[in-house]
Amino acid sequence: MKAEQHFLIVLVISLLLFDGALFAETTPNLSRAVVYTMQETTDSDYGVDLARSVGSEVLVRGWFKWNKASDFTAWKPVAAKVHGWGGLFGGGITCSALYDKENGITHEQLLDMATRGTDGNLVNAWDQPGIRHGSLSCPAYRDYLFRWCREQIDAGADYLFMDEHTAALSDKEGYDNYSISDFRRYLLEEFPVSRGWKPNDSRWIQKFKIDLTNREVCPDGTMSSFDYRGYLRVNNLLQKPGQPANSLHDAWSQFRKWRDDHVWKGLTDRIRAYGKERGRKILISANGLAKYVDLQVFGIWGQWSTREGHIDLSENRIAYWRSQVQRGRDLADANVPVVLFHDWGFGNPPFPWLAVPPSERIVWMRTAGAEIFAAGAFFAFPVLGPFGCDAKKDGTLSAIKQQAAFYSKHRNLYLESRYVGSEKISSHAPNLSLAAWWQDKPQAMLIHVINRNLVNNSLQVQKNVPIEIPVNRVPKEAMVISPDFSGEKPVVCKLDSGKLELILGELDAYSVAVLQYGDSVNLDLVKDPARTRTTGFWSRPVRNRFAVQPGGMVANADELNSYIQGKLHQELRNPPTFLVNAVKPGKLHIHVRAVATMGARLECRVDEQPARVEELPDRDHKNDGEAGEYDKTFSFDIPAGLHNVTVDNSGGDWMTVTWFEFEGAFAEVPGNK
Template sequence: MRWIGLVSLTVLLIWNSEASGLKVEETPQGLKVEGKSYRARFVREVAEFSLEVLDAQGQFRPVSRWSPEFGLVMKGEIATNVGARAEWNFQRKGDILVVGWGFPFFVPETNSNWRPVWATAHFLCLDDGILMRFQLHNLKLPANAVCWVMPRWRLDERLFDAYTFWRPDDVRRSGHIAALGERLVYAGVTPWEQRGDIAPAFAASLPALIVRSEATGVGLGIVFVRYAEDWKGGFGFLQRFRPDVVYLYSGYLPAQRATQGVWAWVAPFDGRNASPERKVQWLLEQANALLKTFKPIVTSKLPSWAQPPSDFPTELRRPRPVERTEDAVVFSINEFIHTPYGLWLARKVGSDVLLRAWFKWGNAPDWRKFSPLVEEAHRLGMLFGGGTTCSALYHGENNLSEEEVLDMATRDPEGRLVDAWGQAGVRHGTLSNPRYLNYILRWCQAQIEAGADCLFMDEINAALHDNEGYDDYSLRDFREHLIRTYVQGQGWRLDDPRWQERFRIDLTDRTICPDGTIATFDYRAYLKRHGLVSKPLSSQNPLREEWQRFRAQRDREAWRWLVERIREFARQRGRQVFICANGIAPFVDFQVRGVWDLWRVKEGRVDLSASQIRDWARIVRDGWFVAGRKVPVVFFHDWGFGGFPWMEVPPSDRELWMRVRGAEIYAAGGFFAFPVTGLGNHHDALRDGTLNEIARQTVFYQRYRDLYRNGIPIAFDELPTEPAQVSTALWVRQEPPTLLIHIINCRVVDFRLQKGPVTVWVPIRDMPQDVSVFSPDGFQGKAILKREGERIRLTLPQLEAYCVVTLRFKKMPRWSPDFVPRLYPTQRWERALENSFVVQPGGIVEDDWKLVAFLQGKLHTHLRNPPTFLINAPQGGTLEVFVRGVAQGGARLVLMVDGQLTQAVELPDRDGKNDPFADEYARTFTFRLPVGKHRITLDNDGNDWAFIEWLAFRGEFAHP
């Protein structure tokens, strides 16, 4: 049974199951099932579920800290179902809901190859519990392979305090978990250390193991069905690994035994009842009846998505890693590559740069032992990436003494330690402490010496919250900032009365200024005196803006210091190391930015209903501006303490997102880092079934890498299309004269792309000499071009997800009268990077991202850098300027031609808001351009800024 008609099926499930007490609800994320004393959730398309059990007060309590794990152990490696894609199905059978999974374990065949082993799991959900069936569908398994045929549960150790099981002589064993001992102790039937309350087998008449909470009444029981026939020689046990880690291994067998299929109940029990024999026997009787009518509802055959892709085509691999990041086209997240498995996955994907293959978060490994993996990556034409946190600092990590941690950790406004991200035992370091900066540098140097080519620097501002950053080192630097700004910069005295007048710093208060001058100013004491300890960034704080200005400058200089020393360390060893940060940052070789705020979901599924290409383009241009050059801007799916959104949608949605949003990112001039592994290897594209799609996408981008180089994006979503739900980008290449039209399909119905013909109206008056179509989806047919008035109609017989159409000309085509390429200045409150630009044929300005949207007037002279454009207009032309708003002081636009004022527009303030986005003007102003070659300067000689959203050169232009 597939997904056709599931809405009506859900209604039937709810209606029929209510009568028996079982409640079932289908959601976009999966299924919610509620019985008499338990509640389960099954995740759509993924082999994961969760379970809650009712306590004595009628509250549901989660029994496990993470998703229960089925597992296959071979050659010392453990493969589990967590994160695994599943052939997922459910059916109603009378008063039973049957949920079925088919999913792969990936196990080592050799040291350089992993293969899938297909498994199926069925969950028969009844009012009183869940009867589970597990089966492996592979007969070629080594004799020493073992399988967790029933889940391993990481129990909530705070919840469970007791256990019960029966020995072969029917003697009941009950006790408290704490009484077993502290570490590596057991209750039940275990093959491991024989410490604790151990038995050689369970009683044939009462084959069960129950974990209980005498404090809350919660109980969870595993009842083995057909124990004598199917479970002989098997194991089930409670393990207290250490006081804060308790596992329940609910079924453990030689893997060959699992090929016949085994059954067991997972059911709620009364945690305060140590004599539950009657319920165990009743469950066994129910199981005997249910087994007679059972039929599988998921396939036992391995689907195509579970087959690992072939190695990436050799002919598409680079012979050696790129020497400039600007030449890289494919990036991937490969967190981590510590074993041959990580490199085996990398072989499947055509990546130029392996990001976060190593990463230091808490304790660091000895990366030198992983150096052979770097050498192999180089042979595959890949740069190997390392990285480190610039924020997290754990007590005791890497043998740090307590004194060292306390010295490097920042403080709150009262001088107290802060639990970073609310996590006990972890701090944020202070970037004002040279010891901490050198500690960060130490791990960068170690990775460089082990062979890393790139470094991903995470949270370069130390990720401080509003209540952090008030350590003694930062207070010292803030004091020096005030002296540098006002004493050295503006001539104030150390005991100047203006400290009191402007900032309410009472120099006579010896708790704030012990020597009566700003030279001993204590900012924490100041915050306490003014009642600002709990709200240091309140508008009531006169020093708020100075503190924020100081922090921004300090963070930038600390970052500069790190980057310079990393590069110098590499140079001294004859190495070149490429640096990026997590987020748009200066001084980098390429930008890497999380998708976070641009992730769109609706009811738990990926939402592709609106194009996001302009969002990606805006960030790409911002990344170029901050770096000061046209570096690669790479988007990736990040994770953090708040979760991993990429893993919260079904795998088929992840594939869809890569095909559509990934294409938009490339069409916007950026790059997407394909998620091969992440979240410390908890995410794995092989397990979730997306690796084949990643491999297919990267083959396309490597085969046609030249499509994404040496082009100028000039228009996003400005071309009319039919149907409307299509993203477009128009690129120009001057030599040879070429237009590149990126077309991305956003039409999704029931979470599936709707294929069909697409028409795009291209705003040109001239027919091309040559037309080509490129697509990762295997485009079939020909592009049809037809002249319609003063534009060209381009029709594709079918668009699946994405294609690029190239139109080649003898010379640059003429634009349609209703179209002009727009220049979009970067929306930053900074000085423009350049003030001289060349207008090329077609009215194109290649480096328009170096412009800034705030065209400054007389007030902020340090930010003034008005642009001058060199033009050659054989017939004259116009400059169109779209003004969104102006400052309260007003502005005046002026056009200078060869240094002479020719036109001016007064822009007085209209709304008093000082808001550049307030639609105060939202109007296009047009300036005439003279015939011939000229220098055209757009300036503002008014009082304050005007916000220029875009500008455009209309007319025919030749090379100057």
């Protein structure tokens, strides 16, 4: 080899190694980040300067590939500038939307990558002509998704935000040939009910009503050629594949969950492997709570409330935010950061954050944003976004700077302390959100106090605010800090009837009382009860059996639907049964939020014995599962021993359940460790 060639090879290798080392040295530790900002799109010094001005440590969706991809190579200097101050630069892609002619794809490529309806035809995604959903079972589509991840990584992205990682399919999508083939393989090899059955086993007809002799369903007379679309067609199920007459609907739902998980795991592994080849660690989140992620990032959506065009802070949401922190960490199987942001989509308005005046957005960030931090999550401040979202232009930037500076200065309080509880702390002052934390070094209790007291859409400062905490010791020192003032202020503490009472002289939006003890404190009475919160989805739950764990929490809670269906939607019914091993008699508390206009009828059965029933007639005529017309807790006895406890609805239509609480002492359910 000539000396010149050898020199060039060594030079190229050195530059590649240097590039990877440079990223490794400048990429900060995610576990130390507290200031997240939404930054779509940061493609010039303008966006970079905005991010830097607020002290952003993680830029979420700085780049994003939705329809036509940008030239990410040309944006490489943008990411490099963020790395210059130690920030993490975030890119991202959609894992679902596929436009007919995006990025030069041919019609043949579109037909290959797009999923189909039950009739085998293309479907307009979200009823938008010219937009499809990609098929996660299609190898070419998975390669297409990875391509845009690779290009952003090469341009300097440290973190990828993967939108709609399960492809966001409706119940009438997902029936492309690749998915049909995967479903066939799933039935034969993976589905617990039929795994190991021979392709010509008679149980296919007995269990699932699959006519092996019908060539429209099984062209070769066995399950080796099973066509699920043909099965739907001959059984007149094309229009409503989810109705009870479809004996394979549960299997299809479980297949979809299995396939989506398998593909998501493969894509995240592939991204990380590519980053590792480049000498870098690439961070990943979905849009929504997901497995296999480094941080959980999801939209606020239903927790954003307005009334007559103005923000509505009437509801204390700390318990909800906290439940999402716990659920996110459970799914990730790690103590990952949980980040909330204001998302956008196809609604009216498409970006709800912009539906109120900037002055009210500032109030929301100072109060509801503080609630999110007080629950142990982080709020990603909206610096840049679509539809004209620009914090500099709308006047919210200075407020974001003030909030971000506070969280950055006091990051140790949020990163090195732990949440204890919120529901046992009380106050006579109106419209407060409260949460207690504990810090080990130095030993101190932190009391987060958020003021939600709006009058005529304006936040009202409260004076001499009393806070009662079920702790029977006065701290050695006490002070209060806040983003609303500089420095520290004293706080009055005293014991009253065996409980600690604080008096905050003035509360603007958010304050944190720091109570220095110097040694441990009994926090048992401060802890929240073990409540398992539900998730609302308008589909038939795949799972209907849930084990109650020794601490009273429910396993697989992410599959626990808040909608308990009644008689009207038989195709959506699959009421939950809880497997309980009660050491002694206990109770099940069920918090009902709302019912449909036809009303509901709550039933609780233990081992299928006659149920105790609560009639729930409609009260508000809204037919809104989030309306809160009941917000009432119903309690049911659980005898000692091993039992199946079923929660059902025999009324006219749905009811929504916010949470389930199992009170008492519980042991492991045999076979569910």
